[in-house]
Amino acid sequence: MSGPDFAHLIRLSDDTGLYEHAEGPSPRREHGYCLDDVARGLVVLSREPQLSTELADLADNYLAFIAYAQTEDGRFHNRLGPGRTWQDEPGLGDWWGRALWGLGTAAARCSLPWIREAALECFDRSAHHRPPSVRTMAFAALGAAEVLTADPVHASAAALLGDIPSHVGKPRPDANWPWPENRLFYANAVLPEALIAAGDLLADDKVRDDGLRLLDWLLTVESFDLHLSPVPTGGWFLGEPRPAFDQQPIEVAAMADACARAYRITADPAWLAGVHRCIAWFNGDNDLGSLMHDEQTGGGYDGLTPTGPNINQGAESTLALISTTQHLRTLLRSTG
Template sequence: MSAVRPLKPRAVTAPSFAHLRRLSDDTGLFEHARGALPRREHGYCLDDVARGLLVICREPEPDAALVALAETYLAFVAHAQSPEGAFHNRLGYDRLWHDEPGVGDWWGRALWGLGTAAARGPTSWIRESALTMFESGAALRSPWVRSTAFAALGAAEILAVMPGHDIAAKLLADAADLDKAPSGNLSWPWPEERLDYANAVLAEVQIAAGHLLHDEQRLDHGLALLGWLLTQETVDGHLSLTPVGGNGHSDPQPGFDQQPIEAAAMADACARAYAVTGDERWAAGVSLAVGWFLGENDSGFALTDEHTGGGCDGLERNGRNENQGAESTLALIAALQHRRRFAKQLASASRRPLKTRD
């Protein structure tokens, strides 16, 4: 963790893939780094490779090097999938799997990446191969809410371009039905007793399901959840994110260690809400999420490294974690992709005050 002085936000206009390339080889994407150096001894995980596939497929005009990287990531996902549709997660540098196939978060993120590749992949063969793998994995279900939510976002990608895709529609509907508000607590509308991790994904699934499955009540519910979360995590004009360990009704604020995955999930959800509604409140939410990476946060430290293109691994009270692992770098790329996509709208929305938590 660094104790250097806070860094002022910089005018970052587009995502850099330099550090993602640094973390990648001809097998996949290394999970961890010491500073900017890949930690090969820690190997690879499907969680990150699938997210790498996702962000490349979100690029409107990927160059040949990025397309080749997407092909490597897709091959990794294919190698990870069992004949039954489940996935391994951890591959050692020895190229041996260190776990059994399952349906944890890595399954959900694999389907998210595959769904995005099926809908937006840069070549026809990538789209076709990804769809086949998605359909195999989407026949399964996970007992974990977030795993299912990640998978459902892949289903939403497919439904956006293939509205009659029954497998994707069923998965998205099943994920949306998992939202159960805690009983007897009207002041806490969140569907869990505590905020946990990647929280905005739960609201985003409701928004996606409401929009793509033509359910206005569910759409309104998802927007209300996201609005509550955005208010809950906005303090003095910046995001104050749920830290590692979660956040409850009476936990002290702010909490640390704050993780880039939280800001990326907020950017994703607000970007979807803006695309669906056109309401500039959600453009302002994307701007807040990007701002968190650039130093507009509880500690005043930027979570970016302009020299490497990497994202730092966490925000502490008096600094930042200087390691630039895959998850953090991918979170930064995803947020900056939304900033680029909505550049004009964000500039307008950032000038308007946003309701915050007292």
């Protein structure tokens, strides 16, 4: 695996958005689109230093989808049917958090200035909400961190990021289970990453160090013999069997993002090793020794089951693959 391959993302996309599901590499058009995936698509495109004409068109389409999903009061629809009609009411679920993550990343990083401007306008329309879900807030906090990195005096981004420590909570005093929840669920590393970002950008060393402590513990419990062994879809608590399945690429991508941020802030090579462990998971250094991407299509496999990969190549898994491989740049810079 070299750098990110966008071929399958292009295959899953059309002039409306990004198809959620695939059968093998073929889009399941009958299942329609979801904002969750389109927002993640905007994140990875905005991280690219330069966009080809084809990828620039994708970024335009993804931003237009997010803007279409947004209501005047800053909530979002999530699911758009194949007939281009919304299949849900607007709300503040995880898709709201991921939308702000995508918008914040585009506003701060996208190489196309008109996308930066439009994305920031959409971000500002939604940033006043405070949903109760900790992961929803953590996704949004990552978008706020991007905005604040580009504009350190941006008020609504600072307010949103400043509220994340109270949503995540403090590490527990139990060294065996410092995690602030009673169970590990999904995309777990987004919680410590949000704390690390908040502590760094808002100059709160205690919050930053709480995030680093939680991430260190999470990387330890999600590893076995120096390879990544993510918690399964049903979650995990102490004493439950491991390895466990199905393992989801989103868990690996969240860990890669968090370790990359921790490395940028601390320059501790242990975090660089964590990034490498995540990339290696996709390349077969996992509990079954299975390659987790299709080398011909560029698609990511939908999960690691007890008998091997789920070879469907949907949007979430493909974006997790792209997001993780984008961190190869971090590895190359550190060794260059």
